[in-house]
Amino acid sequence: MDGSRALAVVGLAALTWAYVSVLWRVTDVVGGSVRFAAAVAVALGLAVVVGRVVGVRVAVGVTALLVAAGFAGYLLTLPASQLQLLTPDRIINDTIALLTGLSILRLVGAGTWATAIVPAPVFLSWYLAVRRRYGLAAAAGGAALALVVLTGDADGAVTLVGVVGAALSGAASTAERHGTGLRQVDVVTVVVAAMIVAAATLSVVPGAATSPVLPDRDSPTAEASLVEADDSVEVVGSIRLSPSVRFRVESERASYWQTASYDRYTGDGWVRTGEASAYEGQLAGPPGETRALRQLVTAEDTISVLPAAWKPVEVSGDVATDASVTPQGNLRPGRSLRPGETYGVRSRVPTADPGDLRRAGTDYPERVTDAYLQLPGSTTDRVRELSAEVAGDAETPYDKAVAIERYLESEKQYSLSVPAPSGDVADTFLFEREAGYCTYYATTMVVMLRSQGVPARFATGYTPGEAVGDDERVVRGLDSHAWVEVYFPDVGWIRFDPTPSGPRETAETARLTEARQGGATDVDVAGTNGSETTPSIQGGNPGEIDVSEGVTPVGVNVSSNENPNTTGTEESRQGGGPGPGSGSDGGPSLPSLPSTRTLLVGVAALLGVTAGAYRTGTVERTAGLLAAQFQRRRDPDTDAVRAYRRLAVLLERRYRPRRSGETPRGYVESVATGMFGGDDVEQVVELYERAEYGHGVSAAEADEAVATVDRLVRSATPIRRRFR
Structure with a gap:
């Protein structure tokens, strides 16, 4: 193999790996990576065989056939309810959405879509490589890479590898066309390295009000990582609490004010699949017995969510005209609410007791098992084994949920200061970390339940907030929270909260006190300063579940303030738990390795400097x-x-x-x-x-x-x- 051909093969292999690895991760998340690997292998083998015997026109026709067959296969796997919505306008809108940042993981049939789309670029790019059309091969593979970059599914490291691979293939094409061999490779290497380093060092990503470009203490707010996350939640490292008031709620009962729920677990976060539909009036309530709960919500700051007790069935006010409903049943506004703007919500709150939940059985609807038992194919055996051990001899999904909730409360400490997970969040939290905050607790409990065949999902919103009068509460940014919802047949979704309430409330109170003493003006509304803070309720209400049974009904948190493994007032005030700079034994830890992206940029810079030095003698x-x-x-x-x-x-x-x-x-x-x-x-x-x-x-x-x-x-x- 001559030098130009070798360079082209190496570059095209890197480019192919880049976009294939992104699509493979999609299939791994939804559990279908074997079929995906087979599709890639068949496309690659077909390219090698066909490239030696047919012309370019035939190959283009084969590519078009692969695209058509893949799209048809994808449509055949969609649920009937989704097919009914599939109009030409919807297809065009969805395509535009994909090209402007809609993650592939948000598609209902994400795994099938990835498996359907990958054969075409693999076949065409490698067919062209066999025909020694290296520039066109790079263009075909580059189009696939551009797609996964535009959807937001390709991270910086993968994109860098793909761009370098495309550049090498292009350089090989130029060298072969002009007969220069590999004499210009050093120049190409210098140019590509300069592009990579410049892109990595000069990029700036602006933030929102709750997540500024230069956040205090280099940490995002809990609110930005949860409530403002919109269609996906990434589990991050250390976070901080914002004491600013967001809204007031008038309601006869306290509740957790839910804003979103997520069904698809990616290993490093959560994604909400499906598209929201327009709110057109009365929504269905839970399948079991419920009671009505009315809420009047007034925005005290600009907010882009519609907090409501689960399950909302009706919304009133100006926001109702352009509100939408997610496939998971949450309300979303069509615009941001201005300070002083008000809306009303009527919810139907489940009233099942522990006995009802134990008798609910396991006759789950197919739509529930398809969406809420999903786990990535890379979920480790040790997570499944520990989950089975914790669940023990529990005979019902309810008892399994209680056992897992209590295990996490008692075995893990609460801390806002933690390093970002380096792999699967649940695996990291269970086996490598002693502390975390609500996102870690809720994610891990959902994964443990799903591994035991119990449908569960990740929910976000706000805890009840601060009581400031009869049936009125003030909710701040620091009340943002994540919890777990478990599905019970003929009952619906019931909340569990594995995060220890004692140290969480202590950290929130300390942050609010600090802000008041510092003279902050946006942490209270008229008549609230000094009121009793009640982020969670430690007792049940008539018709709700007995707290002693361990479940968390609406407005109730069963976490004990006497958890022997909590970190105490002072540690909670500072974030608690072992921080990024300490080991599990309290001593100094080894310095962490740079990120993959940083290492790749460093390698690119080193190669560029080396090539430049070679070029100049x-x-x-x-x-x-x-x-x-x-x-x-x-x-x-x-x-x-x-x-x-x-x-x-x-x-x-x-x-x-x-x-x-x-x-x-x-x-x-x-x-x-x-x-x-x-x-x-x-x-x-x-x-x-x-x-x-x-x-x-x-x-x-x-x-x-x-x-x-x-x-x-x-x-x-x-x-x-x-x-x-």
Whole structure:
């Protein structure tokens, strides 16, 4: 294989890996990576075979057939309810959405979509490579990479690898077309490296009000990572609490004010699948017995959510005209609410007791099992095994949920200061971390339940807030929270909250006190300063579940304030738990490795510098200077010739290289006059001429030539002059 072809194959392999790895991760999340791998292998094998026997037009036709077959296969797997919504306008809108940031993971049939889309670019790009059309091959693969970049599913590291691969394939195409071989690879390497480093160091991502570009203490707010996350939640590291008031709620009962729920777990966060539909009036309530709960919500700050007790069935006010409903049953506004704007919500709250939940059984609807038992194919065996051990002999999904909730409350500490997870969140939290906050607790409980066949989902919103009067509460940014909802047949979704309430409330109270003492003006509304903060309720209400049973009905948190593994008031105030700079035993931990993106940028920079040095001759000159420092002795003639060549390296470094046709003596006389002492230099040249062209030199003469050059090398090398 010639150099250009080898370069093209390496570049195209990197480009293919980039977009295939993104699509493979999609299928891994939804549990279908085996079919995906088979589709890639078949497409690659077909390209190699077809590339040798058919023309480009036939190959383009095969590509179009693969696209059509993939799209048809994807449509056949969609539920009937989704197919009914699939109009030409909807297809166009969804395509535009994908090209402007809609994650592939948000598609209902994400795994099937990825498996359907991947054969076409793999086949076409490698077919073209077989035909030695490397530029077109890079363009075909680059289109697939561009798609996953535009959807937001490709991270920076993957994109860098793909861009480098495309650039290498393009360079191979140019080298082959112009017959330059690989002589220009160093130039391409320098340009690509400069592009990568510039893109990595100059990019700026603006933030929202609750997540500024330069957040306090280098941490996002809990609210930004949960409530404002919209269609996806990424589990991050350390967070901070915002004491600013967001809204007021008038309601006869306290509740958790839910804003969103998520069905698809990605390993590092959560995604809400499906598209929201327009709110058109009365919504269905839970399947079991419920009671009505009315709420009047007034925005005290600009908010882009519609908090409501689960389950909302009706919304009133100006926001109702453009509100929408997610497939998970949550309300969403069509615009941000301005301070002072009000809306009303009527919810139907489940009233099942523990006995009802134990008798609910496991006859789950197919739509529930399809969406809420999903786990990534990479979920570890040790997570499944520990979950089974914690669930123990529990006979019902309710008892399993209670056991897992209590296990997390008792075994893990609450802390806002934690390093970001390096792998699967649940696996990391269970086996590598001693502390975390609500996102970690809720994520881990959902994963543990799903591994035991219990449908569960990740929910976000706000805890009840601060009671400021009869049936009125003020809710702040620090009340943002994540919890778990478990599905029970003929009952619906019931909330569980595995996050220990004691240290959480202590941290929130400390942050609010700090803000008030600091003179913050947006942490209270008229008449609220000094009121009793009640982020969660420690007792049941008539018709609701007995708190002692362990479940968390609407407005109830069963977490004990006496948890023996909580970190205490002072630690909670500071974030609690072992932080990023401490080990599990409290001592200093080893420094963490740089991120994959940082390492790749560093490698790119190193390759660029190396290629630039090679292009300018710096590498060759440096190697020659290093080789000139010492001389291995052989026979007198060889030693004399080698001594002269070492001298020539010094002269080239100081003055200029020897010109074509210039004799060794003429070169030395033209550049070395007065440099080292003419007699010594002339003697080395004379001995070289006798050894190379005459009758040779004696051992003593060779020793003298070597010693002379050694002395000249030392005088011309600053570091050797310093340490001699």
